[in-house]
Amino acid sequence: MAYANSSGAARPTHVHPQATPGYGKRSAPDQEPRRAGDFAHLPAREALIAAFVDRLPEGAAMDAKTLAANIPAYGQAACRTAIRRLSEAGHLRMVKEHRKGDGGSMHWVTRTYFSRTARGDAWWETFLRGDVVPEARHEPPARSEAYDALASLGRTDPRMTLSAADCRELEELATEWLTRGASPRDLARELTAGLPPVVHFARAMARTRLVDKMPPERVKQPVSAPLRILECTICRTPGRPEAIPGGVCGPCRGETPPEPDYAVAPAEVHDHAAEIRAALRARERSSR
Structure with missing residues (x-):
């Protein structure tokens, strides 16, 4: 001891x-x-x-x-x-x-x-x-930044409230936005700006905007x-x-x-x- x-x-x-x-x-x-x-x-x-x-x-x-x-x-x-x-x-x-x-x-x-x-x-x-030398981890997987950004849309505008299943389905597209340099705030702004008075299908609306407004790919700088x-x-x-x-x-x-x-x-x-x-x-x- x-x-x-x-x-x-x-x-x-x-x-x-x-x-x-x-x-x-x-x-x-x-x-x-x-x-x-x-x-x-x-x-x-x-x-x-x-x-x-x-x-x-x-x-x-x-x-x-x-x-x-x-x-x-x-x-x-x-x-x-x-x-x-x-x-x-x-x-x-x-x-x-x-x-x-x-x-x-x-x-x-x-x-x-x-x-x-x-x-x-x-x-x-x-x-x-x-x-990079990744090590195995035993902690439960944390939610991604993209998932959290999608889950918070309802707080920005209730018309764009998404379910957990919606967030999981759209997470890959949202992740690509963040990879290309957009911030969670940018994503929320683009998905909630100029909405019609009533949004019947928030998931479909979010998917359309995520695809149509996707930022351009960032120029990757060589890392030595x-x-x-x-x-x-x-x-x-x-x-x-x-x-x-x-x-x-x-x-x-x-x-x-x-x-x-x-x-x-x-x-x-x-x-x-x-x-x-x-x-x-x-x-x-x-x-x-």
Whole structure:
């Protein structure tokens, strides 16, 4: 039960410092809602620090030095180890991003993406490419904005009151209006303006107007994926995701780097250098 009390103890008693603008904590997308026991699978220290980081605002500094200064129970070394283990458990990655600054110029910033929901290497690799990574949800589906706009027509003009079945039938057309840039207010205005004194079939009237007054398609602007490079959580060396599993590079995992693949064997290089030196000495003697 150490974890149950740890999140409360981890809360700062003062304002946590922010990182340099553009740096610091970023929340990973599409996380599960916060609930008790989110980090119960982690050791007590990592669970406490994860709960602390989870509640930090966007852009907060979360380097080992800052964490140690704000979590009295642990020093910098312990926080560095915890950050590594949170990375290996799939809760965070350090990412270098190419971003536009306030002056309009592009520059590199380092951000620490934190995910309350543990992610595997494949998920993080997909995220680095800029792809959307939808997660399965278990909540009941919410009503769409288009459905709500149709359901509210009766409040704008009682002659255009629609039933739930009417709203479901017309929802796809209304959604297309919103996709093309119309607002719910635009939709309500166009469906209720200039009505005859009596509307006998509101659904048919709404369908006709939704089709006949459909806004033009919006010109889609190309969206470029953000340029992101993964960094080792320990030494900050950049690399491809497959070279940094768990967010930790091979040398920091204790792996021996492979021997360099020389085009020429070292012994041949030494022999060739000796031949060159001998030739130079012979030339010097002959020129005397």
